[in-house]
Amino acid sequence: MIRIILPFIVLVVGLWSWSLAAGPGAGSPWAVYEQSLLLSGWLAIALMSLTMMLALRPAWLERPMGGLDKIYHTHKWTGILTVVFAAAHWLIEMGDDVIESVFGEAGEQHEPHYSGFIEMMRDAAEDIGELAIYLLFAMLLITLWRKFPYKYWRYLHRLMPVLYLLLAFHAAWLAPLQWWQQPIGMLMAILLLGGSIASGLSLGGRVGRRRQVRGTITGISTLARDVTEVTCDLGPAWPGHRAGQFAFVTFNTVEGAHPFTIASADQGNGTVTFLIKSLGDFTRNLSDKINMGQTVKIEGPYGCFDFDRRNRKFHQIWIAGGIGVTPFLAWLEAIDPSTVTAPEADLHYCARNASQDPIVERLRKLCSRFDRINLQVHDSSKGEKLSPEKLATDGRSAAGAEVWFCGPAGLGRTIQQGLWSAPFRLRRFHKEEFQFR
Numbered sequence: 001m002i003r004i005i006l007p008f009i010v011l012v013v014g015l016w017s018w019s020l021a022a023g024p025g026a027g028s029p030w031a032v033y034e035q036s037l038l039l040s041g042w043l044a045i046a047l048m049s050l051t052m053m054l055a056l057r058p059a060w061l062e063r064p065m066g067g068l069d070k071i072y073h074t075h076k077w078t079g080i081l082t083v084v085f086a087a088a089h090w091l092i093e094m095g096d097d098v099i100e101s102v103f104g105e106a107g108e109q110h111e112p113h114y115s116g117f118i119e120m121m122r123d124a125a126e127d128i129g130e131l132a133i134y135l136l137f138a139m140l141l142i143t144l145w146r147k148f149p150y151k152y153w154r155y156l157h158r159l160m161p162v163l164y165l166l167l168a169f170h171a172a173w174l175a176p177l178q179w180w181q182q183p184i185g186m187l188m189a190i191l192l193l194g195g196s197i198a199s200g201l202s203l204g205g206r207v208g209r210r211r212q213v214r215g216t217i218t219g220i221s222t223l224a225r226d227v228t229e230v231t232c233d234l235g236p237a238w239p240g241h242r243a244g245q246f247a248f249v250t251f252n253t254v255e256g257a258h259p260f261t262i263a264s265a266d267q268g269n270g271t272v273t274f275l276i277k278s279l280g281d282f283t284r285n286l287s288d289k290i291n292m293g294q295t296v297k298i299e300g301p302y303g304c305f306d307f308d309r310r311n312r313k314f315h316q317i318w319i320a321g322g323i324g325v326t327p328f329l330a331w332l333e334a335i336d337p338s339t340v341t342a343p344e345a346d347l348h349y350c351a352r353n354a355s356q357d358p359i360v361e362r363l364r365k366l367c368s369r370f371d372r373i374n375l376q377v378h379d380s381s382k383g384e385k386l387s388p389e390k391l392a393t394d395g396r397s398a399a400g401a402e403v404w405f406c407g408p409a410g411l412g413r414t415i416q417q418g419l420w421s422a423p424f425r426l427r428r429f430h431k432e433e434f435q436f437r
């Protein structure tokens with residue numbers, strides 16, 4: 001995420017500095033005020049344009065960015081930074097009285113006076129910008145308020161393209177005229193165009209449409225009290241998937257699409273299986289809400305949590321927390337012990353209560369086909385906790401290990417931080433982001 005956002009911010013600030021160097025100079029407090037206003041606004045609209053483009057679920061960006069989950073993570077942070085810079089822009093705008101009371105009016109840069117249509121549009125851009133910024137703040141508060149139900153938040157979030165178009169209008173009319181003859185103007189034009197096209201596609205419901213396939217539910221079983229296994233037949237329209245990828249599943253149009261990992265290997269016949277844990281409103285009592293033979297819409301596959309991307313030089317440590325076991329089930333199913341040399345790996349499964357968890361048995365069965373995959377179950381009901389030391393008990397990690405983690409975000413953070421003190425060299429930590437908001 002930081003690999004994308006930081007260079008982007010450096011570019012945006014760099015082009016602003018260039019425009020500054022080409023301008024009349026900025027010595028007085030009023031000039032500093034004016035440039036701070038421009039820079040904060042420019043950063044906000046540039047980041048928001050990027051946010052809108054990332055929301056298009058661009059498949060071609062998956063490889064370079066490490067999967068759609070990472071793209072969404074970046075989208076989330078560019079969105080947060082947009083609001084931060086928009087807030088700075090708003091505060092600076094409101095601060096002109098303070099500057100005036102401290103430094104007086106001397107040196108105040110008056111806005112160039114335009115006449116007729118241009119002046120009217122600039123006035124409208126100012127009013128629209130102010131309104132849009134308040135709406136943006138309201139959206140941030142709702143987003144940060146975790147208790148606000150996701151299903152309503154999703155609908156509110158769909159208004160973001162409208163907000164973007166309002167802010168793009170504000171930025172395009174109020175950017176200094178000389179910018180349009182400089183590299184900063186060129187980047188701004190590209191970003192505003194890209195962001196506006198992305199907004200149009202979002203509003204038209206075209207995001208991800210080409211990856212949507214319809215099918216039917218052919219199997220529903222309740223594996224445990226809170227885990228439902230759902231099998232869908234998508235027929236030949238399904239393009240196939242790599243083990244560990246996920247898809248957006250729509251069982252019910254009003255409810256909308258939910259992301260779930262495909263817990264089965266690709267069988268070449270359009271059959272996909274999901275293991276769905278009751279983690280909220282819709283997934284609670286899921287088996288009562290869906291029926292055999294019912295139509296289902298699936299969009300995907302997405303994601304790069306793909307064990308073919310492992311570095312074969314390093315020892316493999318695979319960590320699954322609870323329902324985060326789904327990509328590993330698909331991996332184990334995808335490896336054919338008779339044709340492929342299975343990787344040497346330690347698979348750690350963290351379960352709440354292993355004796356009542358049907359996935360433990362399924363994992364044992366799948367792992368029993370491979371000599372080189374060593375399954376370890378950590379049962380929290382018995383106080384068993386996964387620690388960095390436990391990850392390196394057999395010394396196989398001595399030359400360095402690559403960790404693949406899928407599970408609750410908190411567990412992932414704890415393990416990743418703990419690994420800095422692990423008795424082996426951590427070469428890479430792959431993590432599937434199970435939370436988009």
Ligand SMILES: Cc1cc2nc3c(=O)[nH]c(=O)nc-3n(C[C@H](O)[C@H](O)[C@H](O)COP(=O)(O)OP(=O)(O)OC[C@H]3O[C@@H](n4cnc5c(N)ncnc54)[C@H](O)[C@@H]3O)c2cc1C
Nearest residue numbers: 150257258259260261276277279280281282283326434435
């Ligand atoms: C890449 C990925 C793979 C996943 N794989 C699995 C899996 O294999 N098995 C499994 O049980 N769970 C999986 N999840 C989690 C699953 O998507 C959520 O548990 C589910 O959407 C919760 O829906 P709900 O309405 O019951 O919960 P809610 O109470 O509505 O929401 C709980 C949380 O779930 C997330 N969520 C809800 N709806 C959506 C949505 N439409 N899009 C994105 N996130 C949403 C939000 O973070 C929300 O805060 C995965 C999530 C991601 C991002």
